[in-house]
Amino acid sequence: MSSPKSRRTARDRFVPTVETLEARTVPATFTVTTVEDNAANPVAGSLRKAINDANATPNVNAQPDVIRFDIANAERTILVKDAALPSIVRR
Numbered sequence: 001m002s003s004p005k006s007r008r009t010a011r012d013r014f015v016p017t018v019e020t021l022e023a024r025t026v027p028a029t030f031t032v033t034t035v036e037d038n039a040a041n042p043v044a045g046s047l048r049k050a051i052n053d054a055n056a057t058p059n060v061n062a063q064p065d066v067i068r069f070d071i072a073n074a075e076r077t078i079l080v081k082d083a084a085l086p087s088i089v090r091r
Helices: 047-056
Strands: 029-032 066-069
Touching: 029 047, 047 066
Parallel strands: 029 066
Antiparallel strands: none
16 A cells, blocks of 8 residues: 555645735834933934934835834933034935
């Protein structure tokens, strides 16, 4: 008696294929986690750093970047001490 495997033919075999999907993009999100500010050396998590990073990231398919605020246990005021904040630009 033959085994089930030996009875299979070439057309019974599964052949995976690749299907192309439409382009999907999401906006970049930068999170502000500190009220610290240093114009000469922007602090990670600062508003200045978030603006600089957003400006340096090209927008794909006209999707704007997002700057989100998540400042825990801190005063909700960001003091801009050293210099004016950079302008927000669209790329």
